[in-house]
Amino acid sequence: MNLMAALEQGLRSAVGPTAAWYALLAIGLNVHYGFTGLLNFGQVGFMLVGAYGVGISVSILGLPLWVGVIVGLLAAVGLALLLGAPTLRLRADYFAITTIAAAEVLRLLAISRVSTPVTGGPFGIQYNASAFFELNPLPFPGALTWGPFSFTRNQTWVLLVGWTLALLVSIMVAALMRSPWGRILRSIREDEDAARALGKNVFSYKMQSLVLGGVIGAMGGVIYTLGGATVNPNTFRPDITFYAYAMLIVGGVASRFGPMLGAFVFWFVLQSAQALARQASAADLLPDWLSGASAVGGTPFVLTGLVLMLLVVYRPQGMFGNRREMALDG
Amino acid sequence: MADTSPAAAALAGVDPRPGVAKPDPILRVEGVRRSFGGLTAVDVEHLEVQRGTITALIGPNGAGKTTLFNLLTGFDRPDGGSWSLDGRDLGRAAPHKVAQLGMVRTFQLTKALSRLTVLDNMLLGATGQRGERFLTALVPAAWRQQERAHTERAEALLDRFNLLDKRDDYAGELSGGQRKLLEMARALMVEPSLVMLDEPMAGVNPALVQSLLGHVTSLRDEGMSVIFVEHDMDVVMTISDWIVVLAEGRVIAEGPPEHVAEDPAVIAAYLGSDEDEDGGDASPGSDPATGGGDA
Numbered sequence: 156m157n158l159m160a161a162l163e164q165g166l167r168s169a170v171g172p173t174a175a176w177y178a179l180l181a182i183g184l185n186v187h188y189g190f191t192g193l194l195n196f197g198q199v200g201f202m203l204v205g206a207y208g209v210g211i212s213v214s215i216l217g218l219p220l221w222v223g224v225i226v227g228l229l230a231a232v233g234l235a236l237l238l239g240a241p242t243l244r245l246r247a248d249y250f251a252i253t254t255i256a257a258a259e260v261l262r263l264l265a266i267s268r269v270s271t272p273v274t275g276g277p278f279g280i281q282y283n284a285s286a287f288f289e290l291n292p293l294p295f296p297g298a299l300t301w302g303p304f305s306f307t308r309n310q311t312w313v314l315l316v317g318w319t320l321a322l323l324v325s326i327m328v329a330a331l332m333r334s335p336w337g338r339i340l341r342s343i344r345e346d347e348d349a350a351r352a353l354g355k356n357v358f359s360y361k362m363q364s365l366v367l368g369g370v371i372g373a374m375g376g377v378i379y380t381l382g383g384a385t386v387n388p389n390t391f392r393p394d395i396t397f398y399a400y401a402m403l404i405v406g407g408v409a410s411r412f413g414p415m416l417g418a419f420v421f422w423f424v425l426q427s428a429q430a431l432a433r434q435a436s437a438a439d440l441l442p443d444w445l446s447g448a449s450a451v452g453g454t455p456f457v458l459t460g461l462v463l464m465l466l467v468v469y470r471p472q473g474m475f476g477n478r479r480e481m482a483l484d485g
Numbered sequence: 486m487a488d489t490s491p492a493a494a495a496l497a498g499v500d501p502r503p504g505v506a507k508p509d510p511i512l513r514v515e516g517v518r519r520s521f522g523g524l525t526a527v528d529v530e531h532l533e534v535q536r537g538t539i540t541a542l543i544g545p546n547g548a549g550k551t552t553l554f555n556l557l558t559g560f561d562r563p564d565g566g567s568w569s570l571d572g573r574d575l576g577r578a579a580p581h582k583v584a585q586l587g588m589v590r591t592f593q594l595t596k597a598l599s600r601l602t603v604l605d606n607m608l609l610g611a612t613g614q615r616g617e618r619f620l621t622a623l624v625p626a627a628w629r630q631q632e633r634a635h636t637e638r639a640e641a642l643l644d645r646f647n648l649l650d651k652r653d654d655y656a657g658e659l660s661g662g663q664r665k666l667l668e669m670a671r672a673l674m675v676e677p678s679l680v681m682l683d684e685p686m687a688g689v690n691p692a693l694v695q696s697l698l699g700h701v702t703s704l705r706d707e708g709m710s711v712i713f714v715e716h717d718m719d720v721v722m723t724i725s726d727w728i729v730v731l732a733e734g735r736v737i738a739e740g741p742p743e744h745v746a747e748d749p750a751v752i753a754a755y756l757g758s759d760e761d762e763d764g765g766d767a768s769p770g771s772d773p774a775t776g777g778g779d780a
């Protein structure tokens with residue numbers, strides 16, 4: 156077994172495009188859950204509409220790619236309004252249940268036979284994303300290789316755009332949360348009746364939060380789909396939302412750059428564990444009860460879970476979270 | 486003390502009986518009813534609150550004081566009735582509208598915003614903030630100056646409420662009494678015309694109660710109208726211009742302190758509720774006599 160090789164593999168994945176779009180999902184969740192206290196368990200639904208918005212606009216409607224991106228983001232606004240209007244006045248648990256259900260409905264709808272002409276059903280969508288890759292200003296023609304990293308020119312472009320977007324969005328969210336607008340969101344997280352009693356229209360601000368975090372999630376979907384110029388319906392499983400939550404918690408709920416760091420760390424741990432488990436399986440070191448039917452089974456998740464547990468025990472506020480704030484009960 | 490206020494003087498000629506009209510009412514309540522299952526929590530036929538006065542709302546536990554606050558501020562829906570602030574009908578207004586119109590309440594169970602700093606708690610109360618709009622929020626230059634002005638006002642209030650040195654602490658780190666003070670100071674940031682305080686002194690350090698009473702009187706002297714719920718009869722007798730007594734949801738008596746203290750219906754209401762946990766404090770049989778003497 157080669158631990159170094161596994162860690163290098165993990166590191167490679169953790170800077171890659173996947174971790175970057177996860178970071179965007181987690182930043183959106185931070186707006187919802189970290190700052191407003193909205194338990195959105197359907198963040199993957201916003202990612203889905205972002206990705207399909209691009210894919211359908213380009214492949215079916217024949218629109219330019221950049222229009223597709225706008226359509227994807229607008230679709231997230233629509234989803235937020237649709238989701239929020241009936242549920243944001245209700246108790247928090249109704250909202251949570253509705254979000255997870257809505258995301259699943261969207262996924263099943265996308266896969267279903269009736270929508271196959273539009274969504275490609277179980278085969279998803281492949282389209283031409285060359286307009287995006289033509290923007291790539293990187294001077295070198297071949298792959299970028301540096302230390303353990305090795306990315307093709309296109310991959311490098313996607314990950315640069317993805318992480319830059321995540322950074323810019325993090326900075327924007329941080330600025331918003333320091334403003335009076337963000338103060339209202341934070342007060343809603345603490346006690347929405349207190350905010351009402353001070354004259355704040357809680358419903359409207361929850362809706363704005365839902366839209367903002369949803370659009371950021373849809374940006375994650377856009378980066379995801381541009382990277383491979385595909386939309387694969389099997390991507391949008393509920394697990395994605397829970398990974399994004401794990402990233403948010405690891406990085407630090409309600410922190411400025413926690414979601415980005417959390418996405419990087421979580422993906423590093425998970426991918427290293429995956430590489431390690433594959434090595435162990437190849438060397439026939441994994442007992443059957445651990446590997447199950449597939450080669451490595453749940454082993455990487457067990458390892459990741461252990462690491463996360465240690466982290467939460469020793470750093471409950473996450474890596475960038477505020478310990479003093481964490482110690483207070485909401 | 487009560488006699489020094491001009492508004493109180495305006496009440497001098499008002500007949501002390503339930504539902505009596507006031508010369509210049511800021512709040513008028515008409516037939517407001519609310520029942521929970523079979524229990525009638527509030528049934529107020531008519532009630533007026535004189536502008537610029539301190540009106541105490543008293544009554545045994547379970548009399549419906551908090552429920553009445555909830556109804557008037559839009560946090561609960563009545564089965565019937567109407568009420569108006571400054572002649573403006575508030576019938577079905579949402580809580581935030583009620584607050585924007587100038588009627589701001591505090592809660593019996595304190596609602597400090599734990600993971601906001603004391604200063605942020607205060608700033609939240611300010612109205613008409615430009616930075617509360619999404620797009621403007623992104624341009625600090627558009628709201629920074631206003632924020633500075635609000636911060637100055639917040640600090641002045643915090644100073645008055647002995648909380649200035651806690652300015653940058655989280656509200657969740659304050660003691661129970663300090664949270665009460667913060668909630669009251671925060672309500673004042675809204676610059677309400679009518680402030681409704683639900684047991685503002687409960688749990689506050691007795692050493693602070695005196696200065697708090699001073700603040701409440703100065704609010705009135707600055708032209709604000711105050712309604713407050715309080716169990717400590719000494720406090721009630723000392724600072725109120727007018728007292729409204731609620732029992733089983735109804736207004737059973739109202740009048741100036743010295744009148745209410747001797748009202749047989751009030752004494753009966755209190756003595757009849759011996760399971761009342763605050764009975765010792767609230768019994769008007771003893772305390773009001775001394776309190777009335779002071780006033």
Ligand SMILES: Nc1ncnc2c1ncn2[C@@H]1O[C@H](COP(=O)(O)OP(=O)(O)O)[C@@H](O)[C@H]1O
Pocket residue numbers: 521524526544545546547548549550551552553
């Ligand atoms: N949400 C509710 N559901 C059922 N009963 C309630 C509710 N709120 C208040 N009550 C009842 O209404 C009565 C008045 O309560 P409340 O207004 O809290 O009294 P007070 O503030 O005067 O002590 C009490 O008998 C109380 O049990």
Ligand SMILES: [Mg+2]
Pocket residue numbers: 550551552593
């Ligand atoms: Mg009460």
